[in-house]
Amino acid sequence: MIELRDLHKRLGSRQILDGMTLSVGKGMNFVLMGPSGSGKSVTLRHIIGILKPDRGSVQVDGQEVSTMDRSQLMALRKRMGYLFQNGALINWLTVADNVALPLREHARLKNSEVDDRVMQVLRLVKLDHAAAQYPPSISGGMKLRAGLARALVTNPEYVLYDEPNAGLDPIISHQIHELIAQVRDDLGVTGLIVTHSRACATQCGDRIGILENGKLAVQGTVDEMVHSDHPLARAFLGGGAD
Ligand SMILES: Nc1ncnc2c1ncn2[C@@H]1O[C@H](COP(=O)(O)OP(=O)(O)OP(=O)(O)O)[C@@H](O)[C@H]1O
Ligand SMILES: [Mg+2]
Incomplete structure (x- = not known):
């Protein structure tokens, strides 16, 4: 299980994360959406320990990542795959x-x-x-x-996916989404997926959360989020979204 609690992070002059709380249960795919620059990639970087929070905690299976030493981080990264953009x-x-x-x-x-x-x-x-x-x-x-x-x-037990379909056409994207769902279903991998794509969120997600102003503004199951009338849910997941 991945658990972020009350995460705060300032980078340069901006407060990027401002009380971010999120939990990803074992064996599920959590989809993290949000405007460009809202801190989605920054969130992922906290989970593999590249960035340390100013305040708050980052736990993987109950172990605090932010205070791990080099060898503990190496051991963690063995259990955690990271799919970079492109x-x-x-x-x-x-x-x-x-x-x-x-x-x-x-x-x-x-x-x-x-x-x-x-x-x-x-x-x-x-x-x-x-x-x-x-x-x-x-x-x-x-x-x-x-x-x-x-x-x-x-x-790995966990995979973090940062925009796994950026720049791909809808047919290839669909194949990638199926593969991500298969990785969860057949290998039991727990996933955290950052994406702007409604198709990605609905085809391979179990829960969806939308980040704004440094925290999750709204979250729920895929079904709840697709039908939510929260303005952000509508912007990212409503009829006009792609
Ligand atoms: N190392 C850093 N030093 C200073 N600012 C940074 C650093 N890393 C990220 N930022 C800033 O933090 C903000 C959030 O960045 P992040 O990459 O997490 O955005 P994002 O939500 O992933 O956006 P996108 O959807 O465009 O990928 C941005 O304004 C970015 O410029
Ligand atoms: Mg990003």
Whole structure:
């Protein structure tokens, strides 16, 4: 379980998080929406311990992340995958080597074990045929699937997805949403998904929260949020939203 309680964070001259409270139950996908610059990515960075809160707590399975030392953070990150926008692949490494990176960082595995695990996770995201290709030669959707494979390669209990469908067409986006739902259903992964997309929120979310002025202005189940008449819920999830 991920629990953020009364999180406060000032960056530069702006109070970005101002009493943010959010909890993500085991095995569910929580979707975090909100205007650009509202602090969604900043929130994710607190959960992997890159940023420390000024006040408030960040807990993963009851352990406080904000006071962890380096080795505790390394152990936490082994249990937590992170999917960056556009996959954030390294262009001069093959898809397979990109996916292998977290394993080489965290686990002491033989090369053949690394190769087996990489192919297993590439098959899961249907990218085994592209293992030997380099990122500049594959499409945006394939890059995202490779990024997802990299996030999953250590068999994490949690995955944080930062805009997993930005810049993708609706058909490829739909495939990514199905994959994110499958990761929850088949692997039991708990997800926190940042997105602006109504389709993403409704196709792979269980709960949705909308961040504004440093805290969740409104949250609920997908069904509650889609039917809510809260102005933010209507703006992000109403008929006109995409
Ligand atoms: N390291 C930093 N130093 C100073 N300001 C920062 C830093 N990181 C983020 N910010 C600021 O904090 C605010 C929130 O940033 P964040 O990246 O979390 O927004 P976001 O909600 O993810 O937006 P988007 O939807 O555009 O990705 C922005 O105004 C950003 O400029
Ligand atoms: Mg962001």
